[in-house]
Amino acid sequence: MNIDEIKSKLNPKLIEEIESYLPKGTSADKAKKVYEEVLEEYQEAKVSPGECVGIITAESIGERGTQMTLNTFHLAGVAEMNVTMGLPRMIEILDGRKTIETPMMEIYLNEPYKSGKNIRELAMQIKETRLGEIVKEFVIDLAENSVAFTIDDEKAKILGITPSAIMKAVEKGTKISVKNSGRQYVVPVAGKDAGVNEVYKLKELLRNIFVGGIKNITQVLPIKRGEEYLIITAGTNLKSVMESEAVDKQRTISNDIYEVYSVLGIEAARAAIINEMYKVIEGQGLNIDDRHIMLVADMMTVDGSIKGITRYGIIGEKSSVLARASFETPIKHLINAALVGEKDPLNSVVENVMINQIIPVGTGLPKIVMKQPEEKK
């Protein structure tokens, strides 16, 4: 085998890596020896045909999972936010849930924020702000049937919220025109015979009006990781955050896989599944080979959309009627199959176990093919 032949059998990225490790001026002979060695190792590491990677993955994750349920613990008193961890988080990821329990983002920053300058202010600007948070006080005028409020200028300034923006937001949120006299804003209640109740309702409505920051981001926490500063948030809005100039778009990530999928695409979602799973496993002090997790992530994203490992997700996609029926809701699957006259080719493991035939994996895979000797005439 010459060197090009060997190289054609290896991953280009691997070749690149080998090249970078080879000292300058290595002779072609020596380089070839290295490549040969690498190829041999590579072939060893390959999975053999008929190996049940799926079941081995399931067992590898499932067995570790049993240990996980027992050691769920909470970090008490640590200045981090409450995060779903352990088995609940794992189930969340694998089920491909659209809404997760604790959405979070890690916002990496560009200079100068990266080195910690003005990071608190930036964090405050990212956090979604409701009117109630920047208002000094609400005054209810029952005679005029109106609510007046004064803005805390200092707070508004830090958050970069201008009076006109407040006016706009309030008018949009209440659909009532607002009178502005200096620092005081007056909102009259719509309708002439509005009672006390309506005034109070208006006040509550005003309190909740979104005036600035990025929507859905309910908490921000600037932290220092290694040499650089970054912002951890509770609640996610990847798209809006990435629009900001201060944000490092390459590394900023959300733990909401569906959001990653809709903003960055399916490959990013696959990577997100792997990373999030890895975080859970690592957080529990377990050891599961990455390739098992990658296989799961591949299965979940293979058709371009995220499919959970549920009866609605990838199990519903199985081709075999019997395999689907053996998982959950058998009658539904059987009747639907009967309605369209579905055919089960018995290609996979579960079906063949059910009817007690040889399963097409492992030793059941190889078949002897013989050429029939021609009959002599």
Add this chain to the structure above:
Amino acid sequence: MTEIYVNFKYAGETDNAKGIVENFIEQRRKSTISSNINIHYDEDLDRIFIDSSRGRVRRPLIVVKEGKSTLTEKHAQMLQKNEMTWGDLVNQGIVEYLDAAEEENAFVAFYEKDLAKEHTHLEISPISMLGIVASLVPYGDYGPGARMCIGSKNQKHAAGFYAANYATRFDMDVNLLHEPQVPIVQTSMYDVIEYDKHPAGQNVVVALMSYKGYNIEDAIIINRGSLDRGLLRSTYFRPESTEEIRYSGGLMDEVGIPDKEIKGYRAEKDYKFLEDDGMVFPEAKVIESDVVIGKTSPPRFLSSMDEYNLGQNIRRESSTAIKHGEGGVVDFVLITESEEGNKLVQVKIRDQRIPEIGDKFTPRHYQKGVVGLVVPQSDMPFTASGLTPDLITSPHGLPSRMTVSYLLEMIAGKVGAMDGKYINGTIFESDPEEALRQDLARIGFRENGTEIMYNGETGEKYTARIFVGNMFYLRLKHMVANKLHSRARGPIQLLTRQPTEGRAKEGGLRLGEMEKDAFVANGAALLLKERFDSDKTIVPVCEKCGSMGFYNEYKKIMVCPVCGEDSEMSNVEMAYAFKLILDELKSLGINPKINLEDRY
């Protein structure tokens, strides 16, 4: 204003909460208010709760006034002379019962010597905080509380002397310990419950050491010599019974030796122990499938006329036989009447159980273990004085469980055995370890309880000194003889044609879903198929329409129920459970078809 609630219902208010509570308690101690009522003042809520509802857990405490116990030496003397009763103490307000709520207001002293002015009550004995079984653990304060809780469960499973009239009783599934003993190390609870009248264990000599790995994982080694001398032997009793039931039409069951002609007649040898009255004779040694009570029943379906006309010999066999895997000696045969006035026959079977590998034993400290090996006395390690232990337990069970009480009982037991006295191991009031050690030294042992021992097989001296002592061991009712089970071939279920489940039905051991996964993961496809072959069947399948047919044995021809006799059919091997599910699908209105192809 303080709100007052009676049995959690609002009853009124007061300005003088403390005064009301004090007055209430005083009246109760004077017996003007029933001693069954408790009062509790919650300062945080500023509410008074008076409770007389049923189901409260209450416990007695000695009343303390101004730092002095109201129970005096005088009372004690009167109690001893029977001039006073417990009821008098309660009525006089010397002892009062507190429930959990009122206890919140009380300040209870543990010992009399601790009494201070603030105390309101005094503990009668520290042991009163425990239940009966937990208080049986000697030196209980020298171990984790959790161990004591779990350990109490074990003690309840001990074989003992459960009833003095056991010989005439027909209890289901009971064990009786031969020659039970009173423990050397006791707690005060042993006197209270009169444990010496119904003991449940024996004092054995225990060595704490490893023995060739046969006592790993809490296993214990037993000395065969001790077993032959009757150590921890027990008898297992189980009754079999049957009733002569009356049926409509004047027909009834009949106890007697069944005729050979009846339906369901067993093998003749199964009836060999029956006497003329159809019952076994006492002291017969029976094994499984031996009939102990012969009985016949009238035919099941009287309405079918042809069977009715055949005459008398159509009765059914309905004898009671020894179940699979059981056996023993017939102890007692009882003929009596049931509640309905029918003849009732009960046969009690007794089975002597000598401890064997797999039987379960425990001391009183939750250190349960299973016999791992029975060693001839000649091979047991022996001490310098030639003594061989009855039991060897592993020291590895101790550090992680922290049952120091176990070690203390061994020392205490040794002292008690040598001095011929009982040792008090009551929790918080036990004989001190220091004194026990001094006693050991006085008797002539090493004061830490260890002894030099020699290998029983080679006679070599062990380098380590072995901790030896006397312990009270209990035999637990979980015995291998009741659990051992295996099967190669055997009965199958009618519906699925798969092996039955459970020991009683001589069932198979299931190779379950997860075990199946292990076969698949290993790629052992052919082995997996073979393992799941227990219900394999051969079904003729129609090549034309794909439906399952049958074989007409008479015409020697395969028949398709759709296409008829002349269709082309092939035999297909499949799991019977699969054939069954296809049939069930048909009942759902789904017609499954099997398309046949050549495999190669």
